[in-house]
Amino acid sequence: MSNYHIKHLEEYWQVYRKSVRNPENFWEEIAEEHFLWRKKWDNVLSWDFTKPEIKWFEGAQLNITENCLDRHLATRADKTAILFEPNDPSEETQHITYKELHKRVSTMANVLKSQGVEKGDRVCIYLPMIPELAIAVLACARIGAIHSVVFAGFSATALATRINDCDCKLIICSDGSYRGNKTIDLKKIVDEALEDCPGLTTSLVIKRTGGEVIMKDGRDKWLAPLLDTADSVCKATVMDAEDPLFILYTSGSTGKPKGMVHTTAGYMVYAAYSFKNVFQYRENDIYWCTADIGWITGHSYIVYGPLCNGATTVMFEGVPSYPDFSRFWQIVEKHKVTQFYTAPTAIRALAKQHIDFVNKHDLSSLKVLGTVGEPINEEAWHWYNDNVGKQNSPIVDTWWQTETGGIMISPIPYSTPTIPTFATLPLPGIQPALMDENAQEIKGNQVEGRLCIKFPWPSIARTIYGNHDRYRDTYFSAYKNMYFTGDGARRDAVGYYRITGRVDDVIIVSGHNLGTAPIEDAINEHPAVAESAIVGFPHDVKGNALYGYITLKETGEDRNQDNLCKEINQLITDRIGPIAKLDKIQFTNGLPKTRSGKIMRRILRKIASNDTANLGDTSTLLNPETVQEIMDNKLV
Ligand code: WTA
Numbered sequence: 001m002s003n004y005h006i007k008h009l010e011e012y013w014q015v016y017r018k019s020v021r022n023p024e025n026f027w028e029e030i031a032e033e034h035f036l037w038r039k040k041w042d043n044v045l046s047w048d049f050t051k052p053e054i055k056w057f058e059g060a061q062l063n064i065t066e067n068c069l070d071r072h073l074a075t076r077a078d079k080t081a082i083l084f085e086p087n088d089p090s091e092e093t094q095h096i097t098y099k100e101l102h103k104r105v106s107t108m109a110n111v112l113k114s115q116g117v118e119k120g121d122r123v124c125i126y127l128p129m130i131p132e133l134a135i136a137v138l139a140c141a142r143i144g145a146i147h148s149v150v151f152a153g154f155s156a157t158a159l160a161t162r163i164n165d166c167d168c169k170l171i172i173c174s175d176g177s178y179r180g181n182k183t184i185d186l187k188k189i190v191d192e193a194l195e196d197c198p199g200l201t202t203s204l205v206i207k208r209t210g211g212e213v214i215m216k217d218g219r220d221k222w223l224a225p226l227l228d229t230a231d232s233v234c235k236a237t238v239m240d241a242e243d244p245l246f247i248l249y250t251s252g253s254t255g256k257p258k259g260m261v262h263t264t265a266g267y268m269v270y271a272a273y274s275f276k277n278v279f280q281y282r283e284n285d286i287y288w289c290t291a292d293i294g295w296i297t298g299h300s301y302i303v304y305g306p307l308c309n310g311a312t313t314v315m316f317e318g319v320p321s322y323p324d325f326s327r328f329w330q331i332v333e334k335h336k337v338t339q340f341y342t343a344p345t346a347i348r349a350l351a352k353q354h355i356d357f358v359n360k361h362d363l364s365s366l367k368v369l370g371t372v373g374e375p376i377n378e379e380a381w382h383w384y385n386d387n388v389g390k391q392n393s394p395i396v397d398t399w400w401q402t403e404t405g406g407i408m409i410s411p412i413p414y415s416t417p418t419i420p421t422f423a424t425l426p427l428p429g430i431q432p433a434l435m436d437e438n439a440q441e442i443k444g445n446q447v448e449g450r451l452c453i454k455f456p457w458p459s460i461a462r463t464i465y466g467n468h469d470r471y472r473d474t475y476f477s478a479y480k481n482m483y484f485t486g487d488g489a490r491r492d493a494v495g496y497y498r499i500t501g502r503v504d505d506v507i508i509v510s511g512h513n514l515g516t517a518p519i520e521d522a523i524n525e526h527p528a529v530a531e532s533a534i535v536g537f538p539h540d541v542k543g544n545a546l547y548g549y550i551t552l553k554e555t556g557e558d559r560n561q562d563n564l565c566k567e568i569n570q571l572i573t574d575r576i577g578p579i580a581k582l583d584k585i586q587f588t589n590g591l592p593k594t595r596s597g598k599i600m601r602r603i604l605r606k607i608a609s610n611d612t613a614n615l616g617d618t619s620t621l622l623n624p625e626t627v628q629e630i631m632d633n634k635l636v
Helices: 009-021 023-034 064-068 070-076 098-114 131-143 156-165 186-194 223-229 264-278 296-308 327-335 344-351 378-388 468-475 516-524 561-575 601-608 625-632
Strands: 043-048 053-058 080-085 094-097 122-126 146-149 170-174 177-179 182-184 202-206 220-222 244-250 258-263 286-289 312-316 339-342 368-372 395-398 432-435 447-453 483-491 497-502 506-509 512-515 529-539 543-552 584-588
Touching: 009 023, 023 043, 023 264, 053 264, 064 070, 064 131, 064 264, 064 296, 070 098, 080 098, 080 131, 080 327, 094 098, 098 131, 098 223, 122 131, 122 156, 122 186, 131 146, 131 170, 131 244, 131 296, 131 312, 156 186, 156 561, 170 186, 186 202, 202 223, 220 223, 244 264, 244 296, 258 264, 258 468, 264 296, 286 296, 286 327, 296 312, 312 327, 327 339, 344 378, 344 543, 368 378, 378 395, 432 483, 447 497, 468 483, 497 506, 506 529, 506 543, 512 516, 516 529, 516 543, 516 561, 529 601, 543 561, 543 601, 561 584, 584 625, 601 625
Parallel strands: 080 312, 122 146, 122 170, 146 244, 170 202, 202 220, 286 312, 286 339, 339 368, 368 395, 543 584
Antiparallel strands: 043 053, 080 094, 177 182, 244 258, 432 447, 447 483, 483 497, 506 512, 529 543
């Protein structure tokens, strides 16, 4: 039996029990056998959820890129590490071997050094899904710089906030990006952001679209000539186990995004281990995750997890609808993809198209299908299972978070029997708990509660950058000695978990986490707006869409509501990005509030979702009359 690679259900249970009985031994054995260490640890784990402080493999030294690259050179030098599929299908696919990737990462690392980047410095990466994105990530890790990748769909304001929050001194960006038939001027967005980032002194620009850009003297430099003259050998910087590897921002219930900090050794061990098991990766497989590296899914399951296992990982620059809705399936056929990992929102969008888009392609190479990012509804699950998997490829519905660093609850394909909409069982080492309203753990099966984890696992985020108090308050204060996920879940008769959704003010739209507070802040900047409240409502493709209730200032003026809606969505696009635009905007005379002045979102959520049969007692509200008025004017 191998702890590292589970192959059937009985083995899963054995491994799981062992992992719970003695977590330290369990993870030590895995770390010992499957990674390259410069120095082994003195202590496997020390933790205290009240501080909170969590340390894995203390005393160990390593560099994650030696695990992703160097150690494969003896056996896999000519194997494809990254298979790059460009936006435009007529542009050639690139096969980047382990040997070549090692060289390109080393060269870029030397360029970063020549620009004064040192161990511990923060580097912002704002790039489309091109190979240089993965190379930039690894180049930072090579020299111990902390990468902060910002998804290239975020606006200039959102980018500036993230650059300033962790004091990045350098950014790696591109002139532009391709998305379907659109070309986006990324450099312009960066220029605008950098006007508000006095601490950032250098911007390295990659040429992708060849569009016109303005290069600011002294700050902006083309990357290509620097790469041409840089040395292609770069010794890896030796890192301590708990040295930060990266920062990745995620939305919270309140205004500012949270810079989750992941550290080196534990993250590496868990990303590699979970990748191997959840995707049952075998040596000649071609693995494809359609996420963007700007999100945690891309960090753990496009870059680090696959490369630590010597896998071939596909990077796709484009979108599922370009040149038409068969693009995903065309790529699966072309490269004989074996594992395919995507988001429920993409599945729902593709399921709406003619089935011929799927059926005209040979998908027989597929062995495992995955989903991530939001609950998958039963209909989408069956469509995926029947039409893509031909009822022959298990679906892994993987539940996890930016904060958890890796997949927490998921079937192990070919071992765990799957049930639609259930993420099923915790991976080894993961100890979930469901909590009730009185902060007590709910034991037994067929129960529902708030999902917590009661024991640390190696890839748990260690802090929020620059704000440890917020880290403690958000994740460790609701329930004593527990990590609180912010999700609700149900445990069925056999112990399978089904995630029911967020229980806080985070709304998941098309798989993207959006906090209501920053969106409301953006809306409230509009001079005509007095007050606003955002809630989610069910949407057949996006999962959830955003419904805004907006009260205007009383000026006596008659404003054109269509124009106002446009202006408000433009403000949101400028401040956050187009992903946060509202689907519906209802202008109200007031918002229902408690006597202490808190907006009753629960009621607004029910109205937006057409679930008004049981609104609860509204008589204690400060202004109960608003409820009826809002219901009468609800948008359909
Ligand atoms: C939600 C993405 C149901 C959940 C890796 C979580 C899911 C949030 C699933 C984290 C799933 C993720 N089923 N819900 N399989 N996967 N979620 O940080 O609400 O972008 O808390 O990480 O997505 O989103 P994040």
